[in-house]
Amino acid sequence: MISVEHYVALSSILFMIGGLGFLVRRNVLVALMSIEVMLNACNLAFVAFNRARISPVSASAYGGASHAGQIFAFFVIAVEAAEVAVGLAIVLAFYRLCSTVRSDDANHLKN
């Protein structure tokens, strides 16, 4: 029987892999993709908890908090689309400036 622990365990494993990629990789594009993996993991946890906390009363009603986790995941997806667009624009501007996409070459504010 699949329970919410399975989903939370998978979600935290995905989050860890994404965080690992964000910390280790210096390609800015790969760092952006790692952030997306982490956000997907968060969404999975939100939806799994929403499914686990449904009560028979609220499941039949539209309003209230019956869809709270799913609505939150929906807004995470919206914010994430904006984040990717802005992040890629910054990557593009950075590439125009330095002709590279390595994150540790972005040190113009140093010294």
Place this chain on the structure above:
Amino acid sequence: MISLAEAYFFLCAFVAVVGSLTVVASRGPIRSAMGLFLVIVAVAGLFLPLHAQFLAAIQFIVYAGAVVVLLLFIIMMLGPDAIPASDRRGLFARVLGASVFIISGTFALALSNHALSALHSSFPQPKMEASFGGIDSFGMILFTDDVVPLELSAALLLVAVVGVLAVAQGHVNGSGKVLADLRATARRAALRADEARGRST
């Protein structure tokens, strides 16, 4: 004997983990983008048994249809420069940070699973309407209870569009000198880095 639901979950989980490892470990960003696509498809598949059909569809359309394509577009535009030459500067700090993150994450995973199993939290089986998680209930909630966050996210997307146009345009009138200065600084820094690399080898 595992049931069909368990087999489905473990298949999707396997695909998601393999995809995320591809994102993190592959050298070329195009393979990373393909790994991200695998993660997205697997997570969308996992949304279905959780009664989140609309979210699964949105996941496909927004992530797989827009985000991955946008990423691939940028990667193709950068061409071979999207794979910077590897060097080992700062390797110790990166590996240290990553291992601290992994260790604390493993502890958090163990703790949260311990706490959750105390809840006996297998999914309840209330009589759910077929429309739960569908587009009709989503629309009802988004336009009644959650209309303010919906409008705010619309404003956020508008601001993001304007910001992307402003940033990706390259230069704005009047700031041309600033950009030239930055370019010169970047060139000097690259030269210094090359010299330092040449000394160290």
